[in-house]
Amino acid sequence: MLTFSLQNFVSFLLLGLMVAVILRVTRRTRSSTLPLPPGPKRLPIIGNLLDMPKKNIATSMHELCRQYGGCEIVYLDVFGQPTIIIDSYDAAIAILESRSANTSDRPRFVMAELTGFIFEFALVGYSASWRQRRRVFHDFFHRRAVAQFRPIHRRGVQRLLKKLLDEPAKFLDHSRYYVGGSIMDTVYGIEIAEKNDRFIAIAEEGAEIFNDTLAPGRHLVELFPVLARLPAWFPGAGFKRHLEEKWKPVVLALRGAAYDATVEALGRGDARPSITCSLVENAIREKGSVSAEDEDIFKDVTGVAYAAGADTAGVFSISCRGTMLILQHQTFSILTAFFRAMAAYPEVQRKARTEIEEVVGPDQLPDFSHQEVLPYVSALVKECIRWHTVLPLGIPHRAMEDDEYNGYLIPAGAVIITNAWAMSRDPLVYPEPDRFMPDRFLKDGKLDLHARDPLKFQFGFGRRICPGMHFSQDSLFIAIASILHAFEISPPLGAAGHAMHATSPTIPTGGVLSHPDPFTCSIVPRSQIA
Secondary structure, three states, X not given: OOOOOHHHHHHHHHHHHHHHHHXXXXXXXXXXXXXXXXXXXXXXXXXXXXXOOOOOHHHHHHHHHHHHHOOOEEEEEEOOEEEEEEXXXXXXXXXXXXXXXXXXXXXXXXXXXXXXXXXXXXXOOOOHHHHHHHHHHHHHHOOOHHHHHHHHHHHHHHHHHHHHHHOHHHHHHHHHHHHHHHHHHHXXXXXXXXXXXXXXXXXXXXXXXXXXXXXXOOOHHHHOHHHHHOOOOOOOOOHHHHHHHHHHHHHHHHHHHHHHHHHHHHHHOOOOOOHHHXXXXXXXXXXXXXXXXXXXXHHHHHHHHHHHHOOXXXXXXXXXXXXXXXXXXXXXXXXXXXXXXXXXXXXXXXXHHHHHHHHHOOOOOOOHHHHHHOHHHXXXXXXHHHHOOOOOOOOOEEOOOOEEEOOEEEOOOOEEEEOHHHHHOOOOOOOOOOOOOHHHHEEOOEEOOOOOOOHHHHOOOHHHOOOOHHHHHHHHHHHHHHHHHHEEEEOOOOOOHHHHOOOOOOOOOOOOOOOOOOOOOEEEEOOXXX
């Protein structure tokens, strides 16, 4: 990357300030007497730039809301960009669900455009292009459609259990393989190699690039899009050369490599059934061929799923609340949190196992047919999702027109950030929020339909809610129930369970994703039968 001289830095800063002034002067809102939401005092030109957290972003934003907004909403102005932070579930529902026709847009992601990651259509604004891709995606991943993929989950779980038996210390690697293998099989009909898989290698490198690309506040071009128009030799624009030479080829491969391999297999006549095959075959049957426009759509839809499914690096950074990109990272991270919770809370593990033994018995594995009669296991899955917030801040929305909430103005063009981490830690809804307690979702031995389901805020809001969450739920349920049936999970030798849950598992640091603390645990078969 380019190193600034003092003169170049000063010139760049002056350019930025000039742009901010122009934005502020030219912004128009409706002639309204409504006040802006509360927030810290704004400085001239830069507004609340210095108030934007640089680390521990979710927790810091929560504190801002507690200080200024009474745990509801807070207003920040960042170089002329109005920004709304939503800290409460009720406010998120009112603004992003009830007003979804106005708040389903996205802000511009300049780095995603420059790297090519804009193929991740969850980043695309509310447009015909977005609706078209989401519709294709939804056709395969809505609640009723995902049942066709359950045999893939079953096969994946059988491999997972075998790997845990052979090499229990590598439980995280095995979990990644399970999650990645299921989505690769589903989307492309590709069975990934046990080691050194080329598609996994592409996805790992792409994951690191994506994490860097969308990290909040890391790239000045997001604040000053004019930098994207400058030649690479210009001071402050040297990053463009790195993007073109290093990052963009990887992103192109991430979008098209597995798709092209499946199409080639289809041409040879040896392709396995998959979503890609269905898309291509349907286009040929209906139109006689796959048009260039069709191929763009197919690569976008399947590419976001591939990027997530092969996420062995576990570092995808931006919410995919609209596609599968982060969904599969969510599945892996939640499965990781499950292992931690079971080692830390043996009483929860015993209670879940007792339910499984009574319903399933010792001689068979749990199946999807048992799901409705395993309410405690289902509640355990929900608590895993709540307890570890994978995407503390999700992906920003954008208001297209002026709006109002509780007497406050939400200006047109405002970026809207939802703090899902804060919602998962609301003590009024979830008493002892850092404690792992599946019983909070149960009443009279059944799932409590009135308890706030974490799916309602962990997978997005309004028209941007992730349509692939049902696939993730199937993947999590069958894996968690099967692991509980076959294995005993405990703290490593010499460690007590209470030491593992002394703190929350969620680390909402400077990135968009949070990860469980590094940990180890002991995994042993429960019996010879198991």
